[in-house]
Amino acid sequence: MVNVVAPGAAPVPSSRIDPELERVAREFEGIVLAELLSPIFETMDADGLGGGGMGEKMFRPMLVQHYADAIARSGGVGFAQSILTEFTRLQATAPEDENGADR
Numbered sequence: 001m002v003n004v005v006a007p008g009a010a011p012v013p014s015s016r017i018d019p020e021l022e023r024v025a026r027e028f029e030g031i032v033l034a035e036l037l038s039p040i041f042e043t044m045d046a047d048g049l050g051g052g053g054m055g056e057k058m059f060r061p062m063l064v065q066h067y068a069d070a071i072a073r074s075g076g077v078g079f080a081q082s083i084l085t086e087f088t089r090l091q092a093t094a095p096e097d098e099n100g101a102d103r
Contacts, residue, residue, distance in 0.1 A: 021087055025080040026072045032079055033068035034061075 041064050046056040072080060 017084060017088065018091075022080070022084060025083040025087075026076070027069075028083060029076045029079040030065070030069040030072040033071050033076070034065045037064050037068055 038061070041060055046052050046054075046060070052059075071077070
């Protein structure tokens, strides 16, 4: 679970973090990381000795996404935490409707 701390604020108790929101934040971080990693792998030649040829070229985006997801799951670079911090802050300040539910 990500430790959510807004700048200058006390940590948000992990019991108040929506697990679905945390999953989506990590998934988003994985997508962003994959976009950042893709240019690195595009420069690698898939032909020649030890290259995977057309198969490697075809499946490389999946490998890059897998690497990015693994980085995000292991703590990432902070995108997920920033997203969770902001969404948690927004949920805490959201007005309630007449039925007592958050809008």
